Amino acid sequence: MKLIIATPSPFARKARVALLEKKIDFEEIVDVPWNQNTLTKGINPLGKIPVLIQDNHEPLFDSKLIVQYLDCYKPHPLMYPENPEENISARLIETVADGVCDAIVLVFLENARKEMLRSKDWIKRQERKIFEGVKYLSYHLKGKNYFVGSSFNIADICGYSCLEYIDLRFPKFEWRSDFPNLEKYWIFHKDRQSLKKTKPIAQIIEPLED
Ligand SMILES: N[C@@H](CCC(=O)N[C@@H](CS)C(=O)NCC(=O)O)C(=O)O
Structure with missing residues (x-):
């Protein structure tokens, strides 16, 4: 998995922490989404990070959606409580x-x-x-x-x-x-x-x- 992030971003941090907590291997790609040449072009129409990229998968964006996806991909430990x-x-x-x-x-x-x-x-x-x-x-x-x-x-x-x-x-x-x-x-x-x-x-x- 690859995750497009910005180093200060609290939204990217949600996905990064969830991936680390779940011990899922991933590569971080650092972007500056506010710059003209942002890597999000053509990937996220909203121009925002984080974006999760996987082979043969649509790119996923929005931190909530990414963490929810990760809970399905590898439920343990669950980030969104079951109760x-x-x-x-x-x-x-x-x-x-x-x-x-x-x-x-x-x-x-x-x-x-x-x-x-x-x-x-x-x-x-x-x-x-x-x-x-x-x-x-x-x-x-x-x-x-x-x-x-x-x-x-x-x-x-x-x-x-x-x-x-x-x-x-x-x-x-x-x-x-x-x-x-x-x-x-x-x-x-x-x-x-x-x-x-x-x-x-x-x-x-x-x-x-x-
Ligand atoms: N609701 C989004 C917010 C993401 C967001 O605002 N990301 C900022 C960086 S902290 C961004 O990429 N902004 C670039 C822009 O709005 O053009 C999420 O939770 O992922």
């Missing part, structure tokens, strides 16, 4: 954590525009989503080591990745001091191999057009 209540709870955490990451991307891109073109209101709107989203994660985590159930699953992949994406792209948000339960959680998981191997790394992107 219906836990499944919904895990998907809610995924939705909020992914939404926080989407908002961080939008702030990052807005700040990459020329200063005169930036909208402070738009940035504020996204920042509210980031703060409220993390508050939601903290509230639902409580004092536990896993967001949902008693083992590592999609909720942890997304919750944990979201926190480290904040460190990379939105460091002014000191979530560790605002939400000590999230810091304790981060410390509990930080040496997990699949997370250590996929720590986000910034990329340089081409200047955006006006």
Whole structure:
């Protein structure tokens, strides 16, 4: 299997961590999807990573769909819990954590525009989503080591990745001091191999057009 990724991407990280947790062999192909010559051209009409590529298979894109596919391809360990209540709870955490990451991307891109073109209101709107989203994660985590159930699953992949994406792209948000339960959680998981191997790394992107 081949996976097209970007090194900072929390969405690509979901697929990378799931592949590592399931011990599936794969090759990572690093792209910068924001650049003109992105490898996603002709593969994903939306121009986004991650994309999973296999011989004699249609390319798969969107992190949720890829992880769901991997759960069918190799069910153990399951990333989306089997128990219906836990499944919904895990998907809610995924939705909020992914939404926080989407908002961080939008702030990052807005700040990459020329200063005169930036909208402070738009940035504020996204920042509210980031703060409220993390508050939601903290509230639902409580004092536990896993967001949902008693083992590592999609909720942890997304919750944990979201926190480290904040460190990379939105460091002014000191979530560790605002939400000590999230810091304790981060410390509990930080040496997990699949997370250590996929720590986000910034990329340089081409200047955006006006
Ligand atoms: N819903 C998608 C989001 C993926 C996404 O936003 N990827 C970003 C990188 S973090 C991307 O490729 N953006 C390029 C673009 O939008 O042109 C998923 O979960 O896979």
